[in-house]
Amino acid sequence: MSRSSVAGMIELEGLTKRYGEKVAVNNLSFTVRPGIVTGFLGPNGAGKSTTMRMILGLDHPTAGDVRIDGKHYQQLKDPLTYIGALLEAKAWHGGRTAYNHLLCLAQSNGIPSGRVRDVLETVGLTAVAKKKTKGFSMGMGQRLGIAAALLGDPRILMFDEPVNGLDPEGIHWIRTLMKSLAAQGRTVFVSSHLMSEMALTAEHLVVIGQGRLLADTSMADFIARNSRSYVRVRSPQRERLLDVLHQAGIVAVESGDGVLEVDGGKAEQIGELAAQHRITLHELSPQQASLEEAFMQLTAESVEYHAHSDTSATGPEPARQQWGDGWKRG
């Protein structure tokens, strides 16, 4: 362990993966820390799964480095006790029973076989432990994958799109599980293409688009910057209202169809001003731009940036500086 690595950290340094001409992951550097749920967000095809496969040593990086607890994955002798991963649904032989599937994984890492029963209990599959897995529903398959991830009681857990194809009950279960794992001091790294899902579970966010890092920020920060709140105002006496607001030092922007938008949560103030000046209002409603919109704008820019990157051979810095400015232009 060369650097000040701490138990439960995933460190990426300039991680790059090229498939021929196509760059799937481009110079990615960030660190995933213990004790919180870190969301790994990006549209489909952004390179999330490729990144996770490189973390697990399945794919060889074209350039760069990724370490777990300061070590390369290949150096781990009993990796399941370091990091548990749910990579894709049903990555196993359907003819094997759930118990035997977990048993062969436990044996390869020298994990006591009693753990198999424990994790089956944890994910609620005890009743079907001796059933062949090919009969499993999507939700049961996801639970078996999570059981495999928990088998070695690892400090790091990594889930690739865990809520995909799950029913509401299953989604709720996974959210609760991830939060409780993080609360125990573990590192939880979870990918998703849904901002709304991440807003509910993650405390920290890593956003990528086109294989590039777009944001590495706390969720609170992301929300504060991106969930722009404003007030929608409609009035038949629009010109008078604009004058009144202007005198009160409130900036209103016309947004078509005779609608005025005022930044910030000033609904009460505007209502009182209108009443004082006997202006009729047809609408006075506080609005909040959705995080989903903010996320889409952020990743859309990565596509824009990518299209120009051929002519200006710059590093990833410009993309990073752009981030967060998006909604202002929109």
Added chain:
Amino acid sequence: MSSPQSQTPQAAPAWQAAPGSAPYAGSPGYTSPIPIVRTHLGNAIASEWTKIRSVRSTMWTLGVFVLLVVGIGLLTGIVVSSSSSDLSGENALSLGFFGLLLGSMCVITLGVLTTASEYGTGMIRTTMVACPSRGRVLAAKAIVFFLVAFVVTLVAASLVAFLHVAMLDGNGAKAPSGGEWLKGTVGISLYIALLGLLSLLVGSIIRHSAGAITIMIGAVLAPLVIALFMFSESLQGVRDALFEYSIPSQLSVFYANSLNTASQSGPSGWDPLWIILGVTAAAFAGAFALLEKRDV
């Protein structure tokens, strides 16, 4: 906000505050009560043993194998002993050849499935995540499969050999010598198990069950079939080589009744075993190199 890179998550838990000052030293993190062990090849072998015994395809292929070897062995034994045919000095073990030739298809299939089916199901990624040492995975698979194939073949071939010797006592069969016994049981079982191991390695290289099985069955049958169509005199040499070194012909060497009785060239004695050992070793090196190089 200068840069979104700044690592001061506002919602960080209390213990994570104060970055910079001895960062995370003695952080609580999470410590598992499970004892940490240094794993070795034995762990991978235990894992592969669980895998091979817990799928039905193993039971099917080995079941059909035993059925073919013993069934065909019994049939030929009955036919020969009930007819007035005279073995004229041949030993009775040689009748086991037909069952094992057909049975080898089952061993080939099981060998391929041991590796290639993991690619079909996606299990290979789970396997490699659990054991990142790819050479260890391949070695464990090879050892477990080889032992299973060898033991099953040895039991079936020995059973048939004893039956034949007992049944054909009165047909002029020569009592097999110790060396012939060894070749007809242990020798042929080693050869079949190595043929299966070669299939396992081809499965790992091709990563596709049907493709690898086709290649292996082609490798067994094609040389004989191609040789059959070489009528031209000028191809005599090639034709003989194809005959002599075809896998069925090499199998028959273990019974000292080479298919090409005309010529005295070609492999004899224990040669087939050394040949397949060399081919399998080369295939192992190739499979290992590809496994290390390719993404899973």
